[in-house]
Amino acid sequence: VRRTGSPCKVHRIGASGFAGLVRVCLPLLLVSLARSVDCRTPRVAIIGSGVGGSGTAYYLKEKLPDVDIVVFEKNEEPGGRTHTIQFAGITVDTGATSVSTLNEYLVEIINKFNLSEPESQEQTTSRTKPASEAIGIWDGTAFVFQSSTSMWELLPKLFYRYGMSVWRMRKATQDAVSRLSQIYSLQKAGVAFDSPRTMFEELGLWLIAQQSAYDYFEDQQVSSKFLHEFADAASRCNYLQEGDINAVVDAVSLAGAGLVGSVFSLPKGTEQLPRALLKAAQVDLQLSARVTAVETDAAGFKVVLAGNQSAGPAFDAVVVATPLPGAHIKLPTTQELNLPEYQTVHVTLVAGILAKSYFGTLRDLPTEIFTKAGEANFNSIGLKGYTDEGVPVYKIFSHQQLSRPLLDTLFEGVVDIERLVWPAAYPKLQPVPVWPDFDLTHSGLHYLNAMESAISCMETELIAAKNLAITLSRRLRAPPPCAPNEEQCVTK
Known part of the structure; x- marks a missing residue:
């Protein structure tokens, strides 16, 4: 289609005209470049690749699809x-393990990414835990309580030993949950908090x-x-x-023990969770x-790696998603962090048959053995499955390393034996x-694990992650300042 009107004319620009054009266009070009810098894609650093x-990366990406996220993990594999x-031919979680049906975010992620599917048909039969499970509470010399996990047997036995305390504890646990x-x-309404304390006050x-x-x-x-x-048996495990x-955390522990809701584990392990979210x-x-x-500098936050290496261009925000005690990360804040002390946990995996003589009984031993504080050398022993030869495989939690003579x-x-230590x-x-705050500087530095001073579990880590995603999306979505009377920059 040819437009009607005056024909196009070609004008030759002399040297003086070109200089004038530069004087007019250069300021506009600089303003345009400045605006493109101001309106660049926001960059966020996350230190730690656990749940x-x-x-945080997953929820932030949902809210800001264009954000660039760099996750730094000190280990060779992600997962925290x-x-x-x-171990001994079966899949075992040595860290975070259980999921409650009350964990809304975990259940949503598991369903979305199909993480509850078994590895194979074989895994659902002979090598998994038996259909009939039992619990026992050991005081170091004898079992003070034993029952199958069937509610038809468990509840009557609980009421027989503890009376109405069972109902009162369940009611109090339900209230806290x-x-x-x-x-x-x-969070669905977009509410976020600067600290776990303000969150807990609201709740x-x-x-x-x-x-x-x-x-x-x-x-x-x-x-x-x-x-x-009973309550200590759950929290000691x-x-x-x-x-x-x-x-509050004891109520969550009891809910995790099945007093409210029910618990399950993932056939392929919980390590799938962070991997699926990162992907x-x-x-x-x-x-x-x-x-x-x-x-910090004029450009934003700078992340420094071991060997004094720079991690690339500046970041608009940084999320520390690893426990700071023992992390040896220097932060640009003079704020008192009020960090809690963390504890070391020893995990021992054993393929072998539990000795009935050790527990002073001729009866079949429970598949899950919990302990009272006092004489026991361990906190809990749980049956995880069987080897191809039918040998039971157990996971043991303890405060100290269990010696070989004790295991024998x-x-x-x-x-077979495998030992792991969580410092x-x-x-x-x-x-x-x-408690520590989520927001450490009010300028883009955040501490996700502040939540752990209140409760430490996978679901509450996701609650903290969602909280920071809401906070960061607002901060990073806000249009950067532009020159007066200029068209405002817009970010998605």
């Missing part, structure tokens, strides 16, 4: 405190978390026997701690990249009046 770090290995579950609707959990489980549940008329036997932990978020994953410092006494005919498995969770 919290990968969850999820660690799945093959219900309060915590309010966070899902709040009505702060004052509960300032009391020990012993004190809080005794006020709810739960008996000392129930607390020191989940956190290697007793009822002096805060009451979905399309992050730039830097492995064997140990961060030693985060610095505990087991008849040890076939910072989870914090010591006693009530403390001050």
Whole structure:
């Protein structure tokens, strides 16, 4: 189609005219370049590739599809405190393991990425745990409680030994879990918090978390026997701690023991969770990249790696998604961080037959053995499956390394042993009046693991991740400043 009107004319520009054109166009070009810099794709660094770090990347990418995310992981493989290995021919989680049906975010991710599918038909039959499972609570000399996990047997036995304390504890646990579950609707509405404390105050959990489980549940008329036997059995397995932990985390521990809802594990292991989230978020994953410092300059945040190596261009925000105690990361803040002390956990995998003589019984031993504080040399022993030859495989949690002579006494005919140590498995969770903040500088530096001062589990790491994704999406979506009377920059 040819337009009508004056024909196009070609004008020759002389040297003086060209200089004038440059004088007019150069400022416009510089303004355009400045605007393109201001409106560049935001960059976010995440230090740590566990459930919290990968969850932050995933949720942030959902809200800001154009954001560039770089994840730094000091180890050779991603996953943080999820660690799945093959031992004696079966898949075993040596770190975070259990998922509750009450864990809305975990269940959603598992279903979305089909993470609950078994490895093979074989895995669902002879090599997995038996259909009939039983629990026992060992005080170091005898079993004080034993039952199958069938509710038809378990509940009557619980009420027979502990009376109405079972109902009172279940009611108190349901109340705490219900309060915590309010966070899902709040986050769906876009509510975010600068600190775990403000979050817990909004949920009505702060004052509960300032009391020990012993004190809080005794006020709810739960008996000392129930607390020191059944409740402690759960927390000694989940956190290697007793009822002096805060009451909220003890309620979560009991929910994880099946007092409210039910629990399950993933056939291929929990290590799938962060891997699936990192893949979905399309992050730039830097492995064997140990961060030693985060610095600031006019361009933003600079991430420094071991050997004083720069991690590339500046970042608009940094999320520390690994426990700071023991991480040796220098941060650009003078704020008192109020970090909790973390504890070491020893995991021992054994292929062998538990010795009935060690437990002083001729009866079949429970598939899950929990312990009271006191004489026991371990915190829990759980049957994980069987070798091809039918030898049982157990996972043991303990505060110290279990010696070979002890294992030879505990087991008849040890076939194989694997030992692992978690130097910072989870914090010591006693009530403390001050917790770390999520927002460390109010300028883009965030600490996801601040949440662990309150509760330490995969679901609450995802809650913290969602919280930071909401905060960061608002900060990074806000249009950068432009010159007066200029068209405003817009970012998606």
